[in-house]
Amino acid sequence: MSPQRNIGAGAEAELPEYAGHYRLEARLGSGGMGVVHLARSTSGLRLAVKVVHAEFARDPEFRGRFRQEVAAARRVSGAFTASVVDADPEAGRPWMATLFIPGPTLAEEVKRNGPMAPARLRRLTAGLAEALRDIHRVGVVHRDLKPSNVLLAEDGPKVIDFGISRPKDSELRTETGKLIGTPPFMAPEQFRRPREVGPAADIFTLGSVLVHAATGRGPFDSDSPYVVAYQVVHDEPDLTGVPEDLAPLIRRCLAKEPEDRPTPDELMRELRSVAASYDTQLFVPGQRAGAQGAAGPEREPESEPESAMGPAPDSVPHPAPAADQAGSGPADGAAGKPVRRPGRWPGRWMGRRLALVAGVCVLVVGSTLTAVELLGGGKEAAHGSDAPRTASAAFAGWQARPVAQGGGVPHCVSAAGRVVCAEPG
Template sequence: MPPLRSTGAGREAEEPRYAGEYRLEAPLGSGGMGVVHLARSASGLRLAVKVVHETYASDPEFRARFRQEVAAARRVSGAFTAPVVDADPDAARPWMATLYVPGPTLAEQVRRNGPLSPAELRRLTAGLAEALRDIHRAGVVHRDLKPGNVLLTDSGPKVIDFGISRPVDSDLRTETGKLIGSPPYMAPEQFQRPRQVGPAADVFALGSVLVHAATGRGPFDSDSPYIVAYQVVHDEPDLAGVPADLAPLVARCLAKDPAERPTPDEVMAALLPPSYEATAFIPAQRRTPEAPAADAVREGEAVRDTDTRA
């Protein structure tokens, strides 16, 4: 497979035109660790290709983490994620290609259209619980579930960005004293015992994501990540605005003790009967008039690489 190539001078030379055999057509989003590009396979399949920033390509720790990201994403590829098509973590600029999934992130949807309706919120809860069950069954803990890492599609939510996920059987360890994640969506144990983080941390993040979806803010809000971290560990979550029928379940997800949180299966059981409306996340003005709403596909929405680190 040919190496990443770039042409031009100055800043343009820093961005490759190819990832392996895939020509990069347009940037879709940029994060702290890399840029996601729209690309196509030889058959015309649309792909989202994540290419790491050049500054991280020479960092052995980052390369180890990126290999782990690729391995984790491959383990969980399925109905609830963006399936991995190809990857080369050993390239001069490491990259990974996943199937392009059209649709806004939850963060974008809330920012543009406000909090979700109760029906949309139940659909999101069921979909994310089902996704976490699938991810955990594959032996992976995501560790960075947040609104920017949830894509809303006509077939339900998809969880993306396994950049700091960790297989349960992984020997790779985070450096002592280094916190990795997004503080408003991190579980207390991620601050206190980062080497002992398990699947229950993703359930805590689920609770925080649901509060954001229901209210437009998190259960622990502050401009300072240090204050947020203190609130996550010591304070009770602010659930004002969460629908009354979901608030007790969300509160259980946000329990300080991991053992007191429900499993994804228990979350789904608590929702019965869930909403299966396929158009739950598609605003009426975005539905195509010539096709049934359930078949409407949003074109042109960007897959975002919202990879952030504390």
């Protein structure tokens, strides 16, 4: 079979047809150190195969770095990266195969559709913070986080290309006077002391990536890489156009000194507080409304509605009395137990009360007719209540205790989730 043809001159004009036993079907992209192809395994699994440029394949130092890239990529879990399936750093043209992840890169997405909306930007920030936590946890520093190395998959962003990453236990070191990286997405220490680059450098480049996602440009912009390098080391970042809620957090990421930047865990904690005002707003229970007599069928305290969003789950305790309007009573137990409020009869006690009354009453039919008459004049019955009325009462009908006149016994009937009480006369 003839090799794949590629438009262009030089050593890459003819590309290999196989990498190991994986057939290369199409070219996905090209970087400074290799070409990435779409390939399939024998079982049909789609893979992304990176094949090193021929000129670098002859460089022993580069082969050492490629072996380091494979080792670093294998250390990180596949939750936030492309999992390594196979590799051969010792082949004539070294290669590495990872799972193929459908989706554009962040660079392609911004170029095609413009800056991200604030909600998508917050999700991107959270996903990349989790990815860096996963990468740093296994002792790897990526050192080249940039929009073209972030894939936007359906289940969140994936960080790819560990070509210049370095595990902490690596024996390879950057040579004096040699800079490795992409200037607009490099940390100050990568220019000043490249041999001392640590995890905090990835946090700085994360800040630059987020500014690009939010505005379509970087925080340090110039046509000259030398000017960009000066700006990264000495100038303040330009955050014009970054959402106000994320700007302070991104500014912290872009601090000049590594110790002043947040860790991935700190980033995620702060993002949760930001999301509380936006993405999770619908799930925050509201306070009780002050409407009287508008409640539906009464429920036991464990399941009565906590907000306009609907009934609260049985396992969720009532909020503390301080969250209610005026007139609420104090809690009568430890945290997590239902709170009894004045004028409300607990469900079990009410059941026993009804059973007792049912035994005493001899004329249930007459009581029911009297109840119907009472319902017709419910306003007069309500005015005769001695119990205080509160603004926050959700079940106004439970606030009045029926008081017998002339020594009679109130007759109560339960039906359709309501309790109706009548008294003689």
